[in-house]
Amino acid sequence: MKEKHVLESLQPCVNLVELTIRSYGGTSYPNWLGDSSFSNIKVMGLSGFSNCWSLPPVGQLPALKELYIEEMKSVMSIGAEFYGVNGTCLIQPFRCLEKLRFEEMPEWEEWLPSPGRGQCPDFPRLEELVLQNCPKLRGNLPDHLPCLKKLEVLDCGVLYERATTSGWIPWSLIVNTESLRQSLQDLQIRGCPGLSSLLETESLSSLSGLEIQIFSRTDCLQPHLSSRLQKLTLRNCGSLLSFPRNGLPTTLKSLYIQFCRRLEFLSHEMMAKLTSLQTLDLSNSCDSLRSFPLGVFPKLSSLQFYVIKNLESLSIGEGADVENLTHLDTLTMYYCPNLVSFPHGVLPTPNLARFTVNGCENLKLLPDRMHTLTALRDLWISGIPNVESFAEGGLPPNLQLFGISGCEKLRPSVEYWGSQRLVSLRTFDISGSEDVLETVLKEQLLPTTLHTLRISYMKSLKSLEGKGIQHLTSLQELQIYGCYSLKFLPKEGLPASLSCLHIYGCPSLMKRCQEKTGEEWSKIAHIPCIEIGDQVIIN
Structure with a gap:
């Protein structure tokens, strides 16, 4: 009662445009909440009401465009009170509402239509509807949504599960209405087996985005996907076997x-038809995939593989046109343990800007002549313990970020790396590759134009070589993380250009760098901003 009294007394000005109320503990709502005199409210968020058994009468707010309702822990039914019904007189509810979201409604079971509405839809302008984690909601969703463009139904496990036997109308029949067939553009379903019938209809002709998650059926993809489909996402469909x-x-x-993982990837004939494909992202999927033809998609700009356990090689592709690779901008190979080779010779990707190889433990060779990749800006090589050398002929000349980690056998070549020619390099990040770091610093391989140097997780590293860092006359930021044995900074000191020094997870060095009292303090006292663990020192 106290909370209700406080909220009642906080009645805002009727010119209010946005209202959010969280964690209200009252059992009923203040009289002003939902009153149509608040004619300017456009956005409303209500969350964490633990004791209210119904929703406030917000349906008569004339300007309301966005409504977000979350964590209404006691609401079991949504009905007439939600629409703002006043006796038998009913003005069109939610006349301007465009976005409606329900999340974390643990006891919600039914959603009833407004009484006495006739042929008028309850949500005449609704464009986006999201239902997330409503585990007891069974049915009776709005049956007339003429403007709906986006529908997300996530973790509503019993929704329409037994619609036919219980007498509810399956929503697959509702989808067949002319209005929704022409309007729905984006559909996302996760953990709602009762909505599988949505995927069996041929009526979703305007659909451009489809996301399916946690389906156990082997055929959740029907042969009549929308001819306008531009984005398809499949997640956790463990039984799906084929396209x-x-x-x-x-x-x-x-x-x-x-x-x-059981899904058989597209055949070469199927791939060749995807002439508009720009992004391909495979993760923990398609266990049968052993070789992938890079050149089969003429417009592919981003290719990312994560944990493709049996992939052995990338190739240009039989009969593929090398010109098909001119659009490729991003190539990521992440934890593909059986990958052993890239296409022989130079990688024909003249516009490749980001290249990452991580956790490919059987890979022995990176692509040849990487200095020809003049568009490459970001290069990360990590977790490839069997690669001994690369970049013969020099590193890509326009690199801005270069990261190395977990490359135990790699030996930087003074002759081929040509780091001093990397006038665009701004960040060098090295982790867990102590021999590489030693060579890089000893041979002064880093360009003098470098801005940021990150050194992390060097288990045995005890000191930093002096000249290798001191010659970095443009260095602005030095970050040292997780080097447990590190004690000594360079005897010659650090570059005068440094403006920020970060040291974290290096107990010995952190102790020796304590302000004024530490043995290394004199080497860093000139730096304007120093961060040692949780301590920040501004000089």
Whole structure:
């Protein structure tokens, strides 16, 4: 009662545009909440009401465009009170609402339509509807959403699960209405087996984005996907075995497949038809995939593979046009343990800007003649313990970020690395590769134009070589993390250009760098900003 009295007394000005109330503990709502005199409210968020059994009458707010309702722990039913019904007189509810979101509604079971509405829809302008983690909600969703463009139903496990036997109308029939068929553009379903019938209809002709998660059926992809589909995401479909026999729509621009390990990847014929594909992202999927033809997609700009356990090689592709690789901007190979080779010779990707190879333990060779990749800006090589050398002929000349980690056998070549020519390099990040660091510093391989140097997780590193850092006359930031044995900074000191020094997880060095009392303090006292663990020193 005290909370209700306080909230009642906080009645805001009627000119209010946005209202959010969190963690209200009252059992009923203040009289002003939902009153139509608040004619300017456009956005409302209500969350964490633990004792209210119903929702406030917000349906009559004339300007309301966005409504977010979360963590209403006691609400079991949503009905007439939500729409703002006053006796038998009913003004069109939610006349301007465009976005409606329900999240974390643990006891919500039914959603009833407004009484006496006739043929008028309850949500005439609703464009986006999200239902997330409503585990007891069974059915009776709005059956007339003429403007709906985006629908997300996530973790509503019993929604329409037994719709046919219990007498509810399956929503697959609702989807067949002319209005929704023409409007729905983005559909996301996760953990809602009762909505599988949505995927069996041929009516979603305007659909451009489809995301399916946690489906156990082997055929959750039907052969009549929308001919306008541009983005397809499959996640946690552990039983999915194959794509439709006629392949995917040729309009597809983005394909994301995650945790679908039994799925057989597209055949070469199917891939060749995807002439619009720009992004391909595979993660923990397609265990049968052993070789991937890079040149099969003429417009592919981003290719990212994460934990593709049986992938052995990348190739240009039989009969593929090298010109097809001119759009490739990002190439990421992350934890592909059986990857042994890239295409022989130079990688024909003239516009490649980001290249990452991480955790490919059987890989012995990186692509040849990397200095020809003149568009490359970011290069990360990590967790490739069997690679001994690379970049014969020099590193890519326009690198801005270069990261190395876990490359035990790598020996930087003074002759080929040509680091002093890397006038664009701004950040060098090295982790867990002590021999590489020793060579880089000893041979002064880093360019004098470097701005940021990160050194991390060197277990045995006890000191930093002096000249290798001292010659970095443009260095502005030095970060040292997780070097447990490190005690000594360079005898010659650190570059005068340094403006920031960060030391964390290096107990010996942190102790020796204590302000004024530490043995290394004189070497860093000139630096304007020093961060040692949680301590920040501004000089």
